[in-house]
Amino acid sequence: MKMNHHRVGQLLSAYLDGELLPREGAAVQEHLLECRRCREEYERLRTTKGLLGELPLAEPPAEFWRVVRAPEAAAAPPRRISWRVPLLLRPAWAVAAVIVILALALIPLVKGTVDRLHAAEIGVDLYVREHALQMSTEPLPDRAYLGVVTGDADLVLVGGSTHRDEGAP
């Protein structure tokens, strides 16, 4: 089996590791005898492999030994749970927060709407009058009244009549 220079170049590492089929190995060997460039390349690869193989074992730090020798202690409370629990609870917290926010926003909205519907039922002017009394004592909590005062187009008319009523006595 004859191999070209390029093909041999690709197989040099596997040749070095003895991972070629016998006939491939023989072909590379044959080529190496004739080709100086491939021989040099082979030598460099061999030295590289040798250097890597001679690397000393990295010395593990004391902390490594402590954890590895007492794996249960390391796996148990603070460390693992401290990051796992918040991770599990995070969606739950988010849902709870959304519910609270929605409740805070919706309760006055719903209450206001209900009150306004009520106002429409009994007539805005009557409603305003009814609430005007309460307004004088507790102006701020009566949001429905404020809503009507600020939001209702009819109010201009109603306000006009109230003004006239108030002016009369």
Next chain:
Amino acid sequence: MVPMARPDAVRADRYTREELARYDAIIQRYARHVYNIAYRMAGNEADARDLSQEAFLRVFRALRRVEPDAPLESWLHRIVSNLYIDLLRKRPRARVESLDAPMETPRGEMVREFPDIESSPEAIIEREQLDGAIQRALGTLSADLRLVVVLSDIEGLAYEEIATILHVPLGTVKSRLHRARQMLQQRLRPYMEARRRGWDG
């Protein structure tokens, strides 16, 4: 080595004395090795520690399912390789820190300072320089190439085993290893030439 029955260590009610002794034996035999692979792959102590510690936690949890005479070595290799791959997935930008690269600090770049090892024989210093250079060269490889070359040339595994561990075809192992060695060889050429001169002289 510290006996495993330390009160703060493991809960003795979960594993029998024999099982704990077995775990102890596994550590004796493989801990340095596993740490070394993790260190050569990750290139820094913090990641190496996390990876190798996690590998042993898994061994500990699976202790009862491991057959007493099962070859643990390739299993451990697989665990630590997969953990490293996971780490890279989580932190794709994770870079291997090289000790002589300038450090980024708020006041600009700083170069680490190391104490001189004046009393050491020259050969040891040279060896340390060379080791540092090799580790840096490993760090410049892509993770794929680095994994293969660590398993092959540092751990001495056969292509077949590497292919199994990394779930890649044999041909891929072959080509990656060749590329990895070529790149390392280029980067280490000055050291290799110095070495050859040393041998000749």
